[in-house]
Amino acid sequence: MSPTAAPPFAEALRAALEADVVEAAPLLLGCILSRGERSARIVEVEAYRTPDDPACHAHRGQTRRNATMFGRPGLAYVYFTYGNHWMLNVVAHPPGVAAAVLVRAAEPLTGLEEMRSLRPRARRDEDLLSGPGKLTAAFGIDRADDGCDLLGGRGPLRLEPGVPPARIVTGSRIGVTDGREHLWRFIDADALPWASRPLPR
């Protein structure tokens, strides 16, 4: 085995992301997001893509804000919204074609003290990562992380293999008006306490 060979997990996930964001999004459930001592198991994601999805940021073409979404599968697309919040996405589809998976919620595994210090308003551990803006706050994710490779095994922010869910619930994406007919929200059905909302609607 070559010492420079990429781990099978990363290669397989990157290939799945490149092939189809809707098929790949549920594969992110159960994966571990890690940064230093902090780690968490992803329990909720949403898929966005061009050209047939009006809810996708890149639906009207490339801009400076969404440029990372046109990059290589496995990159982090991080954007700012609502005046306060950063959102973490995993880029999908081949370079030049925009698609991404929004990471909406996770179950904290390690480094909870650091997460709590960055989320002082969270009263319970279930409040630490149960929303896309909460998750980025607890991991200290911001503009500086936009464009980093989550599957390269080199950067501080990484996606690693975990325990896949036994059951998955799908539903309409949260906060989306155009494109709500797409059931592209995916949740680990056995991890609902850690999700951004108790039940899909």
Place this chain on the structure above:
DNA sequence: GTCCGGATTACCT
């Protein structure tokens, strides 16, 4: 240059 609304959160009733 100005205006509108947002892939949200947290607090209030």
Place this chain on the structure above:
DNA sequence: GGTAATCCGGACT
């Protein structure tokens, strides 16, 4: 369950 906070990106006058 309803809504204020907060400010940037994209569209348009």
